[in-house]
Amino acid sequence: MSKRSLAFLGAVAVTAVAVTGCSNGAGGGDAAGKPLFDVSSADLVTTTPAGTQPVDAITWNLPYEPMSLDPMLSFNYAENTVDANTCEGLTRITPDLSIENALAESVTAPDDRTYVYTIRDDVKFWDGTPLTADDVVYSLGRQVGPESSTYWGDYFMNVTSVEKTGDREVTVRLGQPDALFEQGMSSAAGAIVQKAAAEAAGESFGTPQGGMMCTGPFKLESWEPGKAITLVKNADYWDKNLIPKVEKLSFSFIADESTAINALRSGDVDGQFFYLPPAGLGQLQDSDASIAFGESYIFWSLRAIQQTGTFSHPEVREALLAAIDSEAISDVVFQGAAIPSAVLTGPAYFGEGESAKMYEEAFQSFAVKPDIEAAKKILADSGVDTSAPIVLGVQGSSAVHEQTANLIQAAGQAIGLTIETKVIPVEQFGNLYFDEKAREGLDGFFTTYYGNVSDPLDVYTTFTPESTNNFIQYDGAAAELKAARAELDPVKRAEYTIAAQEKITTDLPWLPMGDLPVILVQNKAISGATASSAYLGYPWAATIGGVE
Numbered sequence: 001m002s003k004r005s006l007a008f009l010g011a012v013a014v015t016a017v018a019v020t021g022c023s024n025g026a027g028g029g030d031a032a033g034k035p036l037f038d039v040s041s042a043d044l045v046t047t048t049p050a051g052t053q054p055v056d057a058i059t060w061n062l063p064y065e066p067m068s069l070d071p072m073l074s075f076n077y078a079e080n081t082v083d084a085n086t087c088e089g090l091t092r093i094t095p096d097l098s099i100e101n102a103l104a105e106s107v108t109a110p111d112d113r114t115y116v117y118t119i120r121d122d123v124k125f126w127d128g129t130p131l132t133a134d135d136v137v138y139s140l141g142r143q144v145g146p147e148s149s150t151y152w153g154d155y156f157m158n159v160t161s162v163e164k165t166g167d168r169e170v171t172v173r174l175g176q177p178d179a180l181f182e183q184g185m186s187s188a189a190g191a192i193v194q195k196a197a198a199e200a201a202g203e204s205f206g207t208p209q210g211g212m213m214c215t216g217p218f219k220l221e222s223w224e225p226g227k228a229i230t231l232v233k234n235a236d237y238w239d240k241n242l243i244p245k246v247e248k249l250s251f252s253f254i255a256d257e258s259t260a261i262n263a264l265r266s267g268d269v270d271g272q273f274f275y276l277p278p279a280g281l282g283q284l285q286d287s288d289a290s291i292a293f294g295e296s297y298i299f300w301s302l303r304a305i306q307q308t309g310t311f312s313h314p315e316v317r318e319a320l321l322a323a324i325d326s327e328a329i330s331d332v333v334f335q336g337a338a339i340p341s342a343v344l345t346g347p348a349y350f351g352e353g354e355s356a357k358m359y360e361e362a363f364q365s366f367a368v369k370p371d372i373e374a375a376k377k378i379l380a381d382s383g384v385d386t387s388a389p390i391v392l393g394v395q396g397s398s399a400v401h402e403q404t405a406n407l408i409q410a411a412g413q414a415i416g417l418t419i420e421t422k423v424i425p426v427e428q429f430g431n432l433y434f435d436e437k438a439r440e441g442l443d444g445f446f447t448t449y450y451g452n453v454s455d456p457l458d459v460y461t462t463f464t465p466e467s468t469n470n471f472i473q474y475d476g477a478a479a480e481l482k483a484a485r486a487e488l489d490p491v492k493r494a495e496y497t498i499a500a501q502e503k504i505t506t507d508l509p510w511l512p513m514g515d516l517p518v519i520l521v522q523n524k525a526i527s528g529a530t531a532s533s534a535y536l537g538y539p540w541a542a543t544i545g546g547v548e
Contacts, residue, residue: 046095057250120168197211243542292531429445
């Protein structure tokens with residue numbers, strides 16, 4: 001892929017230099033003005049060297065305190081970071097972003113609408129009771145239907161029944177073929193909880209008051225609201241290759257980036273996963289902490305969120321993207337720890353085989369080189385009235401948000417667009433995803449996003465008209481996406497998905513602004529944590545050990 005030139009045009013170059021020169025936040029570089037890091041796709045890792053020694057206790061920081069640890073209510077960074085070590089599914093994602101069996105001994109598909117799971121006979125919950133088919137039926141069945149409160153409903157949209165069909169057998173039937181269902185069961189959507197414990201706790205299951213009961217390599221010992229979540233080793237874990245070397249794993253909730261960095265420098269905190277480069281990340285380079293950049297599903301984008309206004313026009317979004325220097329965003333805003341991409345789904349999503357080659361070829365066909373004159377022409381030819389300003393929501397206390405906005409404002413100015421920003425307090429920013437009223441007065445906002453499996457369709461289904469994330473009701477690729485989801489052959493599915501990607505990348509309901517590697521920080525006294533996006537679904541702490 002051709003990268004955008006660092007020689008940014010017009011006012012954008014001035015802004016980039018100004019941000020680099022004055023920033024003490026996420027952006028910045030060394031004394032010569034170079035980015036602190038130079039990360040490329042070839043540099044990304046999936047694991048860190050295995051630690052070999054037992055460890056009494058480690059403290060891992062989360063960027064916020066989880067709302068719930070019930071897996072069906074855990075589609076977010078902090079929640080999944082904990083749950084990946086406690087609750088597991090019939091299958092699971094692996095550090096190299098493939099899928100393997102977990103609680104299921106085998107998975108068969110007698111036809112294109114039926115999946116039969118044979119449950120392992122050597123699995124016990126933390127309280128010593130055996131895992132049963134009834135627990136599996138309960139865990140999956142509670143997520144079926146429009147009345148379910150699950151955050152993972154999209155994977156269950158075509159499920160018609162979940163039934164026990166043998167002592168160790170569960171059969172899931174679909175109303176129509178669904179290429180994402182079986183893959184999605186490797187995420188927290190497929191996590192199995194103990195039926196008896198969940199029913200006894202009711203709505204408090206997964207909270208400090210209700211507790212939790214699962215089968216993973218770590219078990220929940222305590223949750224002190226506002227202080228810490230503590231897990232302890234499950235010595236009876238069924239997978240002997242993943243019995244933890246760490247006796248106790250505690251999670252802190254340090255939200256302030258500078259405070260978190262200081263805690264990592266001092267050794268008060270032993271590790272953390274970052275999805276955005278924190279302020280002061282470079283300070284860890286001369287400390288007792290190591291930094292690894294992992295293969296990742298996460299990307300940075302600008303969402304259009306209104307069906308009216310200047311930014312509602314695809315031509316305006318196309319022109320703005322043509323004026324944006326993604327390389328400058330990577331170098332200035334992300335300290336070189338981002339990878340420019342012209343599409344939303346980069347190489348981590350491609351998978352393997354012939355379909356992967358097809359996605360790679362399609363990926364290479366897009367360029368990210370900025371062209372101010374072309375951008376101006378797009379606007380002129382569109383005939384769109386661009387006199388009304390574009391208002392973008394910016395998360396408060398985030399250097400990444402602020403500096404990205406600065407560069408985009410300058411790009412807009414260079415082609416005749418007026419772009420304004422509105423700061424949303426960090427504690428209110430999450431409302432933009434769920435509350436239409438919170439989005440009033442805004443035309444777009446910046447966000448990270450990630451899929452859960454190595455299939456670009458997992459992200460692009462966001463742009464079906466019925467998706468709750470499709471705020472502008474974009475339907476330009478609806479036919480292709482519907483056909484792709486119903487196609488179980490990966491090569492044929494890739495054909496439909498690539499056709500949908502072409503339309504989405506033209507109409508730009510979301511503007512892609514770079515792939516974000518997982519940033520894994522570990523104290524040098526330990527090693528072994530999973531470095532890829534699999535940390536959100538694989539027991540990443542089970543492989544941590546001490547370093548001699």
